[in-house]
Amino acid sequence: SAVISQKPSRDICQRGTSLTIQCQVDSQVTMMFWYRQQPGQSLTLIATANQGSEATYESGFVIDKFPISRPNLTFSTLTVSNMSPEDSSIYLCSVGLSNSYEQYFGPGTRLTVT
Amino acid sequence: LAKTTQPISMDSYEGQEVNITCSHNNIATNDYITWYQQFPSQGPRFIIQGYKTKVTNEVASLFIPADRKSSTLSLPRVSLSDTAVYYCLVAENNNDMRFGAGTRLTVKP
Numbered sequence: 182s183a184v185i186s187q188k189p190s191r192d193i194c195q196r197g198t199s200l201t202i203q204c205q206v207d208s209q210v211t212m213m214f215w216y217r218q219q220p221g222q223s224l225t226l227i228a229t230a231n232q233g234s235e236a237t238y239e240s241g242f243v244i245d246k247f248p249i250s251r252p253n254l255t256f257s258t259l260t261v262s263n264m265s266p267e268d269s270s271i272y273l274c275s276v277g278l279s280n281s282y283e284q285y286f287g288p289g290t291r292l293t294v295t
Numbered sequence: 296l297a298k299t300t301q302p303i304s305m306d307s308y309e310g311q312e313v314n315i316t317c318s319h320n321n322i323a324t325n326d327y328i329t330w331y332q333q334f335p336s337q338g339p340r341f342i343i344q345g346y347k348t349k350v351t352n353e354v355a356s357l358f359i360p361a362d363r364k365s366s367t368l369s370l371p372r373v374s375l376s377d378t379a380v381y382y383c384l385v386a387e388n389n390n391d392m393r394f395g396a397g398t399r400l401t402v403k404p
Contacts, residue, residue, distance in 0.1 A: 185338075187401050216394075223382070224339070224394040277388075282327060284392055286338025 183276050184209055185287035193293045194264055201260045202290045204274035209254035215247070218264065218271045218289070227272075230257050264294045298384045299395040313370040315347050315398050317383030320364045328359060328366045331382045333397070339382060343368070370400075378402045 184207040194200050204213065212231055216224040228249055230239045236249040249256045261268050275286040300318040307313045319328065327346055331339040343350055345357040345366070356369040370377060382397040 214392075223396050226393060275338065282329065282344050282388065283341040284339075287337070287339070289338055291336075 182283075183210065183278060183285040185274060185276060185285055187233065187272075187274060187287040187290050190288065191291040191293075193295060194295055196265050198264055199253060199260055199262045200264065201258050202272050202274075202292075204257045204259070204287055206255045206276050208278075210276040211254070212277050213251065213257045214275045214277070214284065215257075215259045216273045216275065216286075218273060220270075222255065226258070257290060261292065264292075266294045268292065269294045299385055300336050301381075301383050301395060301398045303396065304399040304401070305314075306403060307373055308403050309374055312370050313373050313377070313400060313402075315368045315370075315383075315400070316365060316366070317395075318365050319385045322363050323387070324386045325387045326386070327387070328357065328375055329384045329386065329392075330355070330357065330368045331384065331394075333382065339359045339394075342381075373400075373402045375402050375404060 186205045188203045203246045214229055215227040215228055226239050227242045228236045230236045230249050230251040232251050232254050246262050248260045256266045259280045271289045271291050273286055277284045297311050327344055330342045331343040333339040337391050343355050343357045347359050350357045358367045359397050378401050380399050382396040384392050385391050
């Protein structure tokens, strides 16, 4: 299994600013994932972050808006840039272990943009 | 990627067995069927996974017919704490997961 922590747990930000969300895992993992979950909705995959390579973004998400860093095998950040109220959402990171068919999720970061 | 279809919501009462069915008509040969549970303000949590026939663990059972075009998650004797959203996913591995709309289960006393 894997234990995942995220910082911050929640934040209220002004439009036009940026917020960086941190994701820390208690073990080394190859692949980390970032999801967005809008209120009352399902999860939408933003991007897959592999250590040592550029993140792979899903349709509708671009690097300029959601830059991702993956400096090592236990850590990743997602930045939400130039925020607007439409970016208000819960952002979750997850990992998949090579010897497991599960994905393990962090507790999420609740972002409100005013 | 195979698309999944689930009921939007279900209601049940404590002590009953709950069956949630998921349709995945375009499932590929290498795809597994996985179910996750999500409580409010938490990330999803793995419940069970299967490829065919029946899988059972301490939490639930998963029934998959021979054609694999659907699957049924069975929760025995639900309690109020089983109130959550349940997601059915179809994917080849844990690196390629797409969440559908999910089923919001409400357990009533």
